Amino acid sequence: MTSASIIGFAALKEEVRQRIASREWPPGSLIPNEQEIALEFGCSRSTVNRALRELAESGLLERKRKAGTRVALTPVRKATFSISIIRQEIERAGEKYSYLLIDRQHIKPPTLIQKLWRLGESDKILHVKSLHLGSSRPFALEDRWINTIEVPSALDADFENDSANEWLVKNAPFSHGEISFSSQNSTASDSKYLDVTEGSALLLLERSTWSNKIPITSVRLCYRPGYRLIATI
Amino acid sequence: MTSASIIGFAALKEEVRQRIASREWPPGSLIPNEQEIALEFGCSRSTVNRALRELAESGLLERKRKAGTRVALTPVRKATFSISIIRQEIERAGEKYSYLLIDRQHIKPPTLIQKLWRLGESDKILHVKSLHLGSSRPFALEDRWINTIEVPSALDADFENDSANEWLVKNAPFSHGEISFSSQNSTASDSKYLDVTEGSALLLLERSTWSNKIPITSVRLCYRPGYRLIATI
DNA sequence: TAGTGGTCTAGACCACTTG
DNA sequence: AAGTGGTCTAGACCACTAA
Numbered sequence: 001m002t003s004a005s006i007i008g009f010a011a012l013k014e015e016v017r018q019r020i021a022s023r024e025w026p027p028g029s030l031i032p033n034e035q036e037i038a039l040e041f042g043c044s045r046s047t048v049n050r051a052l053r054e055l056a057e058s059g060l061l062e063r064k065r066k067a068g069t070r071v072a073l074t075p076v077r078k079a080t081f082s083i084s085i086i087r088q089e090i091e092r093a094g095e096k097y098s099y100l101l102i103d104r105q106h107i108k109p110p111t112l113i114q115k116l117w118r119l120g121e122s123d124k125i126l127h128v129k130s131l132h133l134g135s136s137r138p139f140a141l142e143d144r145w146i147n148t149i150e151v152p153s154a155l156d157a158d159f160e161n162d163s164a165n166e167w168l169v170k171n172a173p174f175s176h177g178e179i180s181f182s183s184q185n186s187t188a189s190d191s192k193y194l195d196v197t198e199g200s201a202l203l204l205l206e207r208s209t210w211s212n213k214i215p216i217t218s219v220r221l222c223y224r225p226g227y228r229l230i231a232t233i
Numbered sequence: 234m235t236s237a238s239i240i241g242f243a244a245l246k247e248e249v250r251q252r253i254a255s256r257e258w259p260p261g262s263l264i265p266n267e268q269e270i271a272l273e274f275g276c277s278r279s280t281v282n283r284a285l286r287e288l289a290e291s292g293l294l295e296r297k298r299k300a301g302t303r304v305a306l307t308p309v310r311k312a313t314f315s316i317s318i319i320r321q322e323i324e325r326a327g328e329k330y331s332y333l334l335i336d337r338q339h340i341k342p343p344t345l346i347q348k349l350w351r352l353g354e355s356d357k358i359l360h361v362k363s364l365h366l367g368s369s370r371p372f373a374l375e376d377r378w379i380n381t382i383e384v385p386s387a388l389d390a391d392f393e394n395d396s397a398n399e400w401l402v403k404n405a406p407f408s409h410g411e412i413s414f415s416s417q418n419s420t421a422s423d424s425k426y427l428d429v430t431e432g433s434a435l436l437l438l439e440r441s442t443w444s445n446k447i448p449i450t451s452v453r454l455c456y457r458p459g460y461r462l463i464a465t466i
Numbered sequence: 467t468a469g470t471g472g473t474c475t476a477g478a479c480c481a482c483t484t485g
Numbered sequence: 486a487a488g489t490g491g492t493c494t495a496g497a498c499c500a501c502t503a504a
Contacts, residue, residue: 068469
């Protein structure tokens, strides 16, 4: 056993990752229990627990009480990526952010949203359409519904200068959300705003967010061709 | 102060999320320190630490020693999604998985990969092209390079029955990776295999993985139109 | 029923950062 | 210099589950 005597949970995670990568602990195998690992590395069980727990959360290990800890046989790995305000994303890329409000209406939503959000049949909510630009080039087209039944103060915002994206982040923090990625050929309307050929492949991001189970907003973002979203494993 | 007296780290996380959502702790504000929260909820500082640490990891809080813990002003939220073997993904959707090997060659890679992986100029590696199908309908087109300098045993696999995807998961576990999403119009070749109109918008997923800083494989997956990848916040 | 991980505690020391 | 979070420890009890 090669084992450092002084070790923290982070170093231990790295060591476990290496043992798995080197196949010293091959996929599907049972690894020593927390107590034994703690003994080997001269640290406490809490430290081992944190290291193994985090590796399990990322999908590399599978843990069961009594059965012990196994290297995942067919790992369902988890990848994470950051969602920031679009302005920040553009500015981080070193470009100048600008923003254009295309449309803002207080109207009845499509049936899908009406049912999903359990709105009354005559309830009107806010629909906002806008364009985000980086160095004056179209970056992403935003189409958003805001649940003004739950966030009535959004009706007071005109979204002329600050995007709905930004307003919501600051005024209606959400607790949970769901994002879906897909792709779609650019429609005539998309093409006009994004300044691309009709039919271009666009990356489509649809996001719904809730605050304590109350729906807040649902947004559809069409990114300009060439945009890449990066995630790490 | 409304506070439960018996509480675990998970309940505490939920409580903090609610206080943020309800704007009792608005964006940018300083929240009480760990000791104070522990006192309020009648638990130990360790428990508070775990709750707040995890919320900070997910981007909702910002923590600094001495400065304390703040509700993120412009939260850079983190979303996570699972990456499983394509076979599993198809089977979970209740479809029958099948697989077609299109091409397998031991050749010199493109310059980009040669440099990125620091290969010799005459090094040959493995290139595998294949199609994943769900209930006999094309699901995703896979184009993969495998670093056989580091994983020579891949040369012994013929990938006729088991996909390279699956073989690698079981034989060359990776420790880190990067994924990028983009979209692309279907080429003539893509269209042939995926059975779609040329020019259709395809979701493109490119993934590179490493095992202890050693590049293992780089894959480009083109999903059939209509495919959605879901992530949660 | 016994073994394993999951959580919690009380306390400690340290690292970092702001004033 | 002092206050805060970051980590670690030794120990405890509990929850789950395979045998």
